[in-house]
Amino acid sequence: MDQNRPDPILQYIVNNPEAFADNLAKVIEQGGKAIAAYLEPIEKGETTPSYGDEINDWVKTLSHVGQYWLSDPNRAMEAQTRLWAGYMSIWSSTLQKMAGEKADPAIEPDPKDKRFKDPEWSENQFFDFLKQVYLVTTRWAEDLVEEAEDIDEHTRHKAEFYVRQLANAMSPSNFIFTNPELLRATATSNGENLVRGMKMLAEDIERGGGKLRIRQTALKGFEVGETLATTPGKVIAQNEVRQLIQYSPTTETVKKKPVLVVPPWINKFYILDLTPEKSFIKWMVDEGYTVFVVSWVNPDANLAEKTFEDYMREGVIESFDLVQKATGEDKIDVIGYCVGGTLTAMTLAYMAETGDHRADTVTFLATQVDFKHAGDLKVFVDPEQLLSLEAHMREKGYLEGERMAAAFNLLRSNDLIWPYVVNNYVKGQEPFPFDLLYWNSDSTRMPAANHSFYLRNFYLENRLTEGTLTVGNHRISLGDVTIPVYNLATREDHIAPARSVFEGSRFFGGEVRYTLAGSGHIAGVVNPPSKNKYQFWSDAPVEGDYDDWLTRATEHAGSWWPDWRDWMQAHAKGEEVKARKPGGGKLKPIEDAPGSYVKVKS
Incomplete structure (x- = not known):
C-alpha cells in the first residue's frame, strides 16, 4: 500500500x-x-x-x-x-x-x-x-x-x-x-x-399542499412577464377557456398571412417564449410574421364540463374569427404543439368537413394524431384506470396539475425525479436556476370532461385515425385535411414518440413534410439557431416505416427553425404588407402580453 x-x-x-x-x-x-x-x-x-x-x-x-x-x-x-x-x-x-x-x-x-x-x-x-x-x-x-x-x-x-x-x-x-x-x-x-x-x-x-413537489430548479429569479414570456404584445380578446395574444411587430413589413399558434394546455404557452434568446415567438416576430398565440385558462371546478369540443370552438375556431377580424385576412397559417396540435388536427378536419377553408398551412410540433405507438403514457390508460381517474376528477371537477406533472416526470424518472431527490434532500444542495425546468414545474389543471374525452377518444380508442370520431354531429377524417403539413417530431421524445408522429403523417390528405429534430419533446422544439445545438433530419418522403425513413433522410446540423422558415416562405407567395398593430383597430387590447391567464398558479 x-x-x-x-x-x-x-x-x-x-x-x-x-x-x-x-x-x-x-x-x-x-x-x-x-x-x-x-x-x-x-x-x-x-x-x-x-x-x-x-x-x-x-x-x-x-x-x-x-x-x-x-x-x-x-x-x-x-x-x-x-x-x-x-x-x-x-x-x-x-x-x-x-x-x-x-x-x-x-x-x-x-x-x-x-x-x-x-x-x-x-x-x-x-x-x-x-x-x-x-x-x-x-x-x-x-x-x-x-x-x-x-x-x-x-x-x-x-x-x-x-x-x-x-x-x-x-x-x-x-x-x-x-x-x-x-x-x-x-x-x-x-x-x-x-x-x-x-x-x-x-x-x-x-x-405542494401536503404532497411532495420536487423542486427541479431554484424558485427565485423567475417571474412570468418579467424574466420569462417578455415578448411585447397585447391580449386582444378572451373568453372562459383562453386569452388571445397578438404580438407587436418588429419589422416595417410583415408576411401577408398571419400565424395562429395553438399550444398545449398541459403546461403553459410560454415554453415558446422563455427568455428572448430562446423564444420561438420572438424569433417568428423578428422574421416578419404577425403572430397570434392562444393562452389557455388554468381551469378550476367552474369549468368542469368544458369539453374537447368546447376547446375546439371557443379556443381555436373563435381564434380564427378574431385573427381574421384583426388582420382582414381570410387565409391563416396555424401551428399546433403537443395536445394543442392534436386539437388543431381535429379542428382542421372538422373545418374541412363543414366547408371552412381559412387554414392555409399547418405546422405540428411534437404532435400525435395516431396513438398506436404512443409510448409509455399509454401505461396510464386502460378502461379500469380511466374509470378510477374519472371518478377522481368528478370529485374536484378537474385533474390536478401535479398529477399530470408526476406522470410526465415518471417517463424520465432517472432524469427528472431521483437526481433531484438525491441532490436536494440528501446532498442539501439548491438546484441550479433553469428556465425550462421552472416552466416544467408551473403546472396546469385540466377540466374533467375535456381530459376524459382526450384520454378515451385518442389514447384508448384512437378514434381520430380510425375514422370513428364524431364532432358536432360530423364524422371527421384527417384525409380531408389537404393543406400543406409541416410535421415535426423529436428523436428522444417520451411524450410524442418520433415513430408515432411519423405514422400519423400518413393520414393527412395532402403534402406532408416530416422532419425529425434531435433531443426531446421540449429541447428539440425550443432550439434557436443561435445556439447551434443538435441537428435535424428531413428531405425524405413519408414512405415505408420509420426506420426506413431515417436511413433515407438527410441530416442537417443545427436548428430546424430556418428549415421551417424556408418551407413557410415557399407557401407564402412572397406577399408582404405593412406591419400590423395588435388588434388592427378592430379589437381593443385588454392588457399587455403575456396576459393574466398564464399567471394563475395551480
Missing part, C-alpha cells in the same frame, strides 16, 4: 462527532416539520391520500408476471438459477479482486448512466459489489417481464414500466449508506447536508 496515500476509509468517517450529533437533532426537528406539512391538509379534510389505486394496479400488473414464472416449478427453478448464477459471478469477481487479482466485472452499467460516475463505484470493492448486485437484479427482473408468456401486450408494457420505476427507486445511488458520494458529503459536513435537505423537503411538501 502506498504510504503517502491517505487511508480511503477516513473520507467516510465523521470528523466532529459532537457537531454530527447536533445536526442529527436538527434533522429530526426538520423531519417533524415535514411530517406536519404532510398531515396538516389531511387533518383539515383538504386532501386525502390517493395512491391506493395506483399501488393496486402495480401489484395486479406485476402479479401477472409472477404467476407465469411461479405456476410451473421448472420455470420457477430456471428463474432462480439464472439470478443466483449472476450473483455467483459477482462473488467470484469480488473474491479475485480481494486477492489482488485483476478481474472483469460481471456486469457494467450503461455508459450513459450518470448514477455510477463516481470512481468509488469501481475502485471500492464494497460499492462495486453493491452496484453489480443491483444491475444483475434489475436486468434479471426486466428479462422476466420480457420473456413472460400468456400476458397481453398492454399488461407487459405496464409491467416493463413498473419494473423500471421500481429499479430506479431502489438504486443504491439514492441512499446515503450505499452511495459513496453521499456518504462522503455527510461525513465531511458532519451531517449539515442532511439538515439543509430535510429543511427543503419540509418546504416542498408544504408548497
Whole structure:
C-alpha cells in the first residue's frame, strides 16, 4: 500500500462527532416539520391520500408476471438459477479482486448512466459489489417481464414500466449508506447536508399542499412577464377557456398571412417564449410574421364540463374569427404543439368537413394524431384506470396539475425525479436556476370532461385515425385535411414518440413534410439557431416505416427553425404588407402580453 496515500476509509468517517450529533437533532426537528406539512391538509379534510389505486394496479400488473414464472416449478427453478448464477459471478469477481487479482466485472452499467460516475463505484470493492448486485437484479427482473408468456401486450408494457420505476427507486445511488458520494458529503459536513435537505423537503411538501413537489430548479429569479414570456404584445380578446395574444411587430413589413399558434394546455404557452434568446415567438416576430398565440385558462371546478369540443370552438375556431377580424385576412397559417396540435388536427378536419377553408398551412410540433405507438403514457390508460381517474376528477371537477406533472416526470424518472431527490434532500444542495425546468414545474389543471374525452377518444380508442370520431354531429377524417403539413417530431421524445408522429403523417390528405429534430419533446422544439445545438433530419418522403425513413433522410446540423422558415416562405407567395398593430383597430387590447391567464398558479 502506498504510504503517502491517505487511508480511503477516513473520507467516510465523521470528523466532529459532537457537531454530527447536533445536526442529527436538527434533522429530526426538520423531519417533524415535514411530517406536519404532510398531515396538516389531511387533518383539515383538504386532501386525502390517493395512491391506493395506483399501488393496486402495480401489484395486479406485476402479479401477472409472477404467476407465469411461479405456476410451473421448472420455470420457477430456471428463474432462480439464472439470478443466483449472476450473483455467483459477482462473488467470484469480488473474491479475485480481494486477492489482488485483476478481474472483469460481471456486469457494467450503461455508459450513459450518470448514477455510477463516481470512481468509488469501481475502485471500492464494497460499492462495486453493491452496484453489480443491483444491475444483475434489475436486468434479471426486466428479462422476466420480457420473456413472460400468456400476458397481453398492454399488461407487459405496464409491467416493463413498473419494473423500471421500481429499479430506479431502489438504486443504491439514492441512499446515503450505499452511495459513496453521499456518504462522503455527510461525513465531511458532519451531517449539515442532511439538515439543509430535510429543511427543503419540509418546504416542498408544504408548497405542494401536503404532497411532495420536487423542486427541479431554484424558485427565485423567475417571474412570468418579467424574466420569462417578455415578448411585447397585447391580449386582444378572451373568453372562459383562453386569452388571445397578438404580438407587436418588429419589422416595417410583415408576411401577408398571419400565424395562429395553438399550444398545449398541459403546461403553459410560454415554453415558446422563455427568455428572448430562446423564444420561438420572438424569433417568428423578428422574421416578419404577425403572430397570434392562444393562452389557455388554468381551469378550476367552474369549468368542469368544458369539453374537447368546447376547446375546439371557443379556443381555436373563435381564434380564427378574431385573427381574421384583426388582420382582414381570410387565409391563416396555424401551428399546433403537443395536445394543442392534436386539437388543431381535429379542428382542421372538422373545418374541412363543414366547408371552412381559412387554414392555409399547418405546422405540428411534437404532435400525435395516431396513438398506436404512443409510448409509455399509454401505461396510464386502460378502461379500469380511466374509470378510477374519472371518478377522481368528478370529485374536484378537474385533474390536478401535479398529477399530470408526476406522470410526465415518471417517463424520465432517472432524469427528472431521483437526481433531484438525491441532490436536494440528501446532498442539501439548491438546484441550479433553469428556465425550462421552472416552466416544467408551473403546472396546469385540466377540466374533467375535456381530459376524459382526450384520454378515451385518442389514447384508448384512437378514434381520430380510425375514422370513428364524431364532432358536432360530423364524422371527421384527417384525409380531408389537404393543406400543406409541416410535421415535426423529436428523436428522444417520451411524450410524442418520433415513430408515432411519423405514422400519423400518413393520414393527412395532402403534402406532408416530416422532419425529425434531435433531443426531446421540449429541447428539440425550443432550439434557436443561435445556439447551434443538435441537428435535424428531413428531405425524405413519408414512405415505408420509420426506420426506413431515417436511413433515407438527410441530416442537417443545427436548428430546424430556418428549415421551417424556408418551407413557410415557399407557401407564402412572397406577399408582404405593412406591419400590423395588435388588434388592427378592430379589437381593443385588454392588457399587455403575456396576459393574466398564464399567471394563475395551480
